[in-house]
Amino acid sequence: MSSAPDNAGPMKYAYYPGCSLHSTAKEYDASTRAVSEALGVELLEIPDWNCCGASSAHGEGHLLSTGLPGRNILLAEQMGLDIAVPCAACYNRLAVANAEMRSDPGLAEKVSGVVGLQFQGTSDVRPLVDIIVNDDGLEAIGARVRRQLEGLKVACYYGCLLVRPPRVLGFDDADEPMTMDNLVTALGGEPVTWPHKTECCGASFSLTRVDVVQKMTGDVLRMARDCGANCVVCACPLCMTNLDMRQGGIESLTGEKIGLPIFYFTELLALAMGLDMVKSCWKMHFVSPEPLLRETAAV
Amino acid sequence: MLRRAGEGGHQTSPALPQGKETVLKTKDDSESRSPVSIGGVTPDSRLRDLVERLSGQKVADCYQCGECTAGCPVAFAMDLMPNQVTRLVQLGLAEEVLACRTIWLCAGCQTCVARCPQLVEPSAIMDALRQIAAERGIKAPEGEIEAFHKAFLNSVERSGRVHEMGMIAELKLKTRKFVKDVPVGLGLFTKGKLSPLPKPVKDRAAVKKIFKELRKHEETADE
Structure with a gap:
């Protein structure tokens, strides 16, 4: 199924926000809804969606890690829509579960039986960044830009789960993805060339092995800075938490200033499209983007 | 060096990290014996089958090129390298592999999955091993x-x-x-x-x- 209609009606998706967008990533949810509305992408929240199981369920077995995202897929199929997922981790779980149920009828039967809805395999699972950038295209977005993001030198950070495993996901290249880089260019900013686009930030070890996260996230942040970036853009609440919230700790650990504000790609879009709501996002960040935005007159 | 007892010529080297050599040291007896014994450790012949079933991976396909380890962003914190985990599963060295830190430190970032030339998914093997470790009541070192x-x-x-x-x-x-x-x-x-x-x-x-x-x-x- 493709949600992009042949006529010019609004594009509709079943929206799966995921747990983070209701808590630690509220600004991602708010900017996602604002930008989507402005671009004519209609997001209908999946009624009564549940957690996808994220990085914990797959340690408890294949069935549970398919069943949890599976229920959401089945609920979306009832809506007759493809699924839009802003969180890279949720996207990964939903897309993998969908692919596995499509290729394994026995697995699909099991999940269908427990959820009480018959799996049809009719809904595609897509990351929000793919939908926003590729449905209408960058030209359409460029036409909506009110403020060029001049002066923003952006390290586009895709992290792990948006592009891997490539055999299942594959909306962009697994080693050298360009979706967000092209978006930044369309918004008048400058994407920097850097090698850590798809390195891992340490994800869920943020709460347990802080030392491991500080090394992994620190490497990503330092590489971004060393390659000339003055900010980072991401499409994942876990990446944001580690790069933004853990940045202060990383700085005090090594005594060096990094000072890189981190944006969700939807925040940069809202900024460039002149959506006022974005101002309310900045106070949710640990590293305030406001000094950089004043400096570059992008505010 | 590991040697299958009774098959003196067949050797494999799993290249374990420092400190592990003693555990796997070959017990160099020439008498033919069954089942297989590696350094006094009797391999768990079911481990590989169990991991293959739980993970959906063909563990035997791994030919130890080390690509998974080369690209692993958490390798710096691990006690066994990812390719060694797969090797120990191939050898059935359950005790070693189920008690290691590595299976808990895998971030599931899928870099190894993307790069394995044999289309093995090491992170799925780690998932399976965590399950088995929990089932067998092995205390997680992490x-x-x-x-x-x-x-x-x-x-x-x-x-x-x-x-x-x-x-x-x-x-x-x-x-x-x-x-x-x-x-x-x-x-x-x-x-x-x-x-x-x-x-x-x-x-x-x-x-x-x-x-x-x-x-x-x-x-x-x-x-």
Whole structure:
């Protein structure tokens, strides 16, 4: 199924926000809804969606890690829509579960039986960044830009789960993805060339092995800075938490200033499209983007 | 060097990290004996089958090129390298591999999955090994990570979604690390990012049923 209609009606998706967008990533949810509305992408929240199981369920077995995202897929199929997922981790779980149920009828039967809805395999699972950038295209977005993001030198950070495993996901290249880089260019900013686009930030070890996260996230942040970036853009609440919230700790650990504000790609879009709501996002960040935005007159 | 007892010519070298050599040292006896013995350790012949079944991976396909290890972003913190984990599964050295830190430190970032020339998914092998370790009651050397996964899934089972504050409280009670991360926790709270109360799904029974029916460890039940 493709949600992009042949006529010019609004594009509709079943929206799966995921747990983070209701808590630690509220600004991602708010900017996602604002930008989507402005671009004519209609997001209908999946009624009564549940957690996808994220990085914990797959340690408890294949069935549970398919069943949890599976229920959401089945609920979306009832809506007759493809699924839009802003969180890279949720996207990964939903897309993998969908692919596995499509290729394994026995697995699909099991999940269908427990959820009480018959799996049809009719809904595609897509990351929000793919939908926003590729449905209408960058030209359409460029036409909506009110403020060029001049002066923003952006390290586009895709992290792990948006592009891997490539055999299942594959909306962009697994080693050298360009979706967000092209978006930044369309918004008048400058994407920097850097090698850590798809390195891992340490994800869920943020709460347990802080030392491991500080090394992994620190490497990503330092590489971004060393390659000339003055900010980072991401499409994942876990990446944001580690790069933004853990940045202060990383700085005090090594005594060096990094000072890189981190944006969700939807925040940069809202900024460039002149959506006022974005101002309310900045106070949710640990590293305030406001000094950089004043400096570059992008505010 | 490992040697199959009774097959003196057949040798493989798993290149274990420092400190592990003694455990796997060849017991160089020439008498023919069955079952296979490696340095006095009797391999668990079911381990490979079990891992293959749980992970859906053909463990035997790994030819130890080391690509997974070369690209692993958490290798610096691991005790066994990812290719060594697969090697130990091939050899059936259950005790070694089920007690290692590596299976808990795998971040599931899928870099190894993307790069394996044999289309093996090492992170799926790690998932399976964590399951088996838990089933067999082996104490996780990364207790905090294990506690995190439990607290996370308990939160989902309880309310259908993760309630961060409840999950963090449970994690802290389990690990007794109350002062760890207080500043960032307060930061999250003052930014309105942590809610004191959970917002559960309406149909909690549906999620509980998923846990009840699909968490069953029937797949590991050949022991």
